[in-house]
Amino acid sequence: NAGVTQTPKFQVLKTGQSMTLQCAQDMNHEYMSWYRQDPGMGLRLIHYSVGAGITDQGEVPNGYNVSRSTTEDFPLRLLSAAPSQTSVYFCASSSPERTNYGYTFGSGTRLTVV
Amino acid sequence: AQSVTQLDSHVSVSEGTPVLLRCNYSSSYSPSLFWYVQHPNKGLQLLLKYTSAATLVKGINGFEAEFKKSETSFHLTKPSAHMSDAAEYFCVVSARGSQGNLIFGKGTKLSVKP
Numbered sequence: 001n002a003g004v005t006q007t008p009k010f011q012v013l014k015t016g017q018s019m020t021l022q023c024a025q026d027m028n029h030e031y032m033s034w035y036r037q038d039p040g041m042g043l044r045l046i047h048y049s050v051g052a053g054i055t056d057q058g059e060v061p062n063g064y065n066v067s068r069s070t071t072e073d074f075p076l077r078l079l080s081a082a083p084s085q086t087s088v089y090f091c092a093s094s095s096p097e098r099t100n101y102g103y104t105f106g107s108g109t110r111l112t113v114v
Numbered sequence: 115a116q117s118v119t120q121l122d123s124h125v126s127v128s129e130g131t132p133v134l135l136r137c138n139y140s141s142s143y144s145p146s147l148f149w150y151v152q153h154p155n156k157g158l159q160l161l162l163k164y165t166s167a168a169t170l171v172k173g174i175n176g177f178e179a180e181f182k183k184s185e186t187s188f189h190l191t192k193p194s195a196h197m198s199d200a201a202e203y204f205c206v207v208s209a210r211g212s213q214g215n216l217i218f219g220k221g222t223k224l225s226v227k228p
Contacts, residue, residue, distance in 0.1 A: 040220055045216070
């Protein structure tokens with residue numbers, strides 16, 4: 001099925017560990033974004049990309065790294081995990097023609113840092 | 115700058131009674147506005163969208179929203195609540211000049227009593 005695929009669905013990390021959250025879409029969308037969701041905060045933008053090779057910071061980028069080597073993939077790297085990064089992470093994609101029609105979201109990755 | 119304010123963090127209604135979830139926005143441009151729904155431990159689903167066409171927008175599952183520029187509001191309504199409507203609802207703005215990135219309200223949790 002076409003859509004946005006996130007892996008893993010759940011992850012527990014120890015403080016200081018690094019990991020990569022994977023995001024892939026098969027809709028040939030140029031725009032891809034990463035959000036984190038925390039209780040009472042809605043979703044906040046971490047990083048985004050408007051095409052392969054182009055990334056930029058969102059509202060809460062500290063502690064996260066991204067790259068966009070292909071149109072399909074947009075991985076999010078946690079360089080040194082901290083308990084404050086315990087959250088649910090959502091990847092989303094859209095295209096310039098479709099941004100007025102909303103983004104397609106993945107099903108999320110629930111990350112716990114202990 | 116764009117922003118979204120959801121005026122109620124929690125709304126409780128009885129099954130069969132009307133639902134009103136309130137949202138005010140601020141945008142420097144003509145905005146695109148969305149409502150997303152998130153059921154417990156699930157991803158985000160697009161309910162409806164406003165993209166400068168008709169000001170009364172109909173969405174899925176009987177929901178609708180009215181764009182009122184003079185009041186900078188985009189309230190979500192449903193004539194008769196169903197138990198399955200219990201979820202968290204997010205009002206979202208996407209404005210020109212932001213690469214279509216989404217700005218989320220903090221969410222309104224809807225409870226439906228039998």
